Amino acid sequence: METAKIYLELINASIRARMEYKTSFLFYLVAILSFYAGQIGLLYIVLSRFQSIQGWSIGEVAFLFGLMTFAQGFTTLFFSSLVHFDQMIIKGEFDRYLVRPLSPLLQIIFSRFEASTAAHFILGGAALIVGSQMSGLEWTFKKALFLPLVIIGGVMISGGIRLLVTAVAFWTLKNESLVHTVVFSSREFVVYPVTIYNTGVQFFLTFVFPIAFINFYPAYYFLDRTGDNLFHPALQFGTPLVGVVVFALSLLAWKSGVDHYQSSGS
Amino acid sequence: MNLELFIKFISVTLQKQITYRFDYFMGITNGFLYVFIFTSLWRALYSQTQIQSHSGFTLTAIITYAVMAMAVRIAFSMDDSAIYKRVQDGSVSMDLIRPVSFFLMNLSQSIGYSLFHTMARTMPIVVISVFLFDISIPFDPIRFIAFLLSAVMGYLILFMINFSVGLLAFWFVEIFPFMLLKYGFFTLFSGAIVPIDFFPGFLKVMAEILPFQYILYTPTVILMGRADMTAVPEMMAGQAVWLILMLLISRMMWIAGRSKLIVQGG
Numbered sequence: 001m002e003t004a005k006i007y008l009e010l011i012n013a014s015i016r017a018r019m020e021y022k023t024s025f026l027f028y029l030v031a032i033l034s035f036y037a038g039q040i041g042l043l044y045i046v047l048s049r050f051q052s053i054q055g056w057s058i059g060e061v062a063f064l065f066g067l068m069t070f071a072q073g074f075t076t077l078f079f080s081s082l083v084h085f086d087q088m089i090i091k092g093e094f095d096r097y098l099v100r101p102l103s104p105l106l107q108i109i110f111s112r113f114e115a116s117t118a119a120h121f122i123l124g125g126a127a128l129i130v131g132s133q134m135s136g137l138e139w140t141f142k143k144a145l146f147l148p149l150v151i152i153g154g155v156m157i158s159g160g161i162r163l164l165v166t167a168v169a170f171w172t173l174k175n176e177s178l179v180h181t182v183v184f185s186s187r188e189f190v191v192y193p194v195t196i197y198n199t200g201v202q203f204f205l206t207f208v209f210p211i212a213f214i215n216f217y218p219a220y221y222f223l224d225r226t227g228d229n230l231f232h233p234a235l236q237f238g239t240p241l242v243g244v245v246v247f248a249l250s251l252l253a254w255k256s257g258v259d260h261y262q263s264s265g266s
Numbered sequence: 267m268n269l270e271l272f273i274k275f276i277s278v279t280l281q282k283q284i285t286y287r288f289d290y291f292m293g294i295t296n297g298f299l300y301v302f303i304f305t306s307l308w309r310a311l312y313s314q315t316q317i318q319s320h321s322g323f324t325l326t327a328i329i330t331y332a333v334m335a336m337a338v339r340i341a342f343s344m345d346d347s348a349i350y351k352r353v354q355d356g357s358v359s360m361d362l363i364r365p366v367s368f369f370l371m372n373l374s375q376s377i378g379y380s381l382f383h384t385m386a387r388t389m390p391i392v393v394i395s396v397f398l399f400d401i402s403i404p405f406d407p408i409r410f411i412a413f414l415l416s417a418v419m420g421y422l423i424l425f426m427i428n429f430s431v432g433l434l435a436f437w438f439v440e441i442f443p444f445m446l447l448k449y450g451f452f453t454l455f456s457g458a459i460v461p462i463d464f465f466p467g468f469l470k471v472m473a474e475i476l477p478f479q480y481i482l483y484t485p486t487v488i489l490m491g492r493a494d495m496t497a498v499p500e501m502m503a504g505q506a507v508w509l510i511l512m513l514l515i516s517r518m519m520w521i522a523g524r525s526k527l528i529v530q531g532g
């Protein structure tokens with residue numbers, strides 16, 4: 001109980017620190033939205049020219065984008081402080097977290113809240129609504145129940161991947177470019193339906209680096225799609241399970257990283 | 267600033283880059299990942315209609331464009347936070363007392379950085395792509411010289427945009443939002459992913475007003491033979507106009523920023 005109170009205090013402090021610069025916060029929001037506007041603009045150009053991508057209409061692609069971006073909102077909310085973790089290791093700041101009687105991981109998570117979170121929720125939410133309207137998605141009770149599970153599963157997948165890559169810093173110290181490639185660039189893969197890639201890459205995105213579960217497979221279910229070649233129809237419902245597995249694995253990697261950790265001494 | 271010093275700056279930055287081997291490997295992976303995603307996307311889009319050519323691009327032409335635009339983009343890699351860091355931590359005041367021009371010093375460092383990325387990342391990606399994808403570039407020495415000239419102008423335009431955005435740090439505490447904005451505009455309007463020819467009405471007008479198309483689109487279409495040789499002088503004239511404009515803007519901003527620094531007692 002006492003511990004929970006401390007965590008709440010940490011969250012409170014980091015939000016207050018953020019709100020210290022209110023105009024900067026708003027400006028950030030606008031800038032991030034315009035950053036994504038570039039990407040949406042490109043999708044719009046391509047789709048207004050070709051009508052669909054592998055049979056996925058503009059509304060369906062918007063739904064894909066919405067699922068991914070909304071899940072990313074939660075991911076940045078909880079895991080954005082991990083991006084610069086290698087700096088914490090190099091500068092020896094991580095030692096501070098270790099001497100306190102709280103979980104080091106939770107301390108890092110609650111130490112900073114990213115303003116971009118709000119932008120992701122706004123954008124992802126809008127894309128989900130517009131996408132389901134345009135594609136004529138029929139919401140059923142079952143789908144409405146499944147949606148939060150998919151979001152949570154998606155957050156566990158992308159958050160788990162972040163944690164896994166972060167843990168690498170315990171061994172390599174510097175891992176900025178790895179984080180950049182795995183966390184940010186790989187996102188580009190699932191902006192489009194994964195059926196545009198060859199089978200090998202689809203396999204990779206499903207079973208090795210399972211980001212297709214963040215949006216592609218669940219979207220397949222929500223949109224009542226048929227006809228695309230899935231490896232197995234059951235994959236449509238796989239997101240929550242895959243999320244749990246990925247996150248459990250990454251926690252293991254993190255734990256063994258903490259055990260392995262020796263201060264850089266600086 | 268004498269030429270010898272200029273070249274010395276270039277070579278020091280180049281050597282700095284080479285020391286990070288792991289970053290280098292990830293850099294290639296990252297670049298190739300994008301090439302793969304976009305060629306897959308174009309192939310999927312072209313396979314779904316009977317029409318062979320869209321906006322004057324055949325499948326071979328658009329794949330060539332995707333690879334070459336990415337190659338040029340990677341060759342143009344710059345450390346766009348270099349200038350604002352110097353302003354923010356105050357080391358710019360040390361630069362002021364050096365007997366070299368701040369602009370030229372940064373330009374030479376930027377060239378060193380980019381030369382490394384050209385040799386180490388662009389070259390391998392182009393070589394791999396030539397074997398993997400159906401790419402066609404006309405063999406024409408005059409065209410190649412025109413490309414080099416146009417690429418140099420595009421590079422300088424991009425450098426000066428980065429330089430000017432970096433100098434905003436004289437007036438704003440946080441300039442990351444500006445960089446996001448710039449990045450959003452760049453992604454869409456430079457033609458990095460979708461050539462300007464595909465843009466619908468109003469977006470095309472915007473692309474033509476803004477300087478970004480001159481950075482990647484112009485050199486790329488000259489290289490791949492998409493631009494008619496008779497149209498090349500006009501395209502380069504457009505580049506030259508923006509080159510001069512950006513030179514004026516960055517010069518004025520530097521003078522204004524420097525005097526602000528002196529007023530503050532720098």
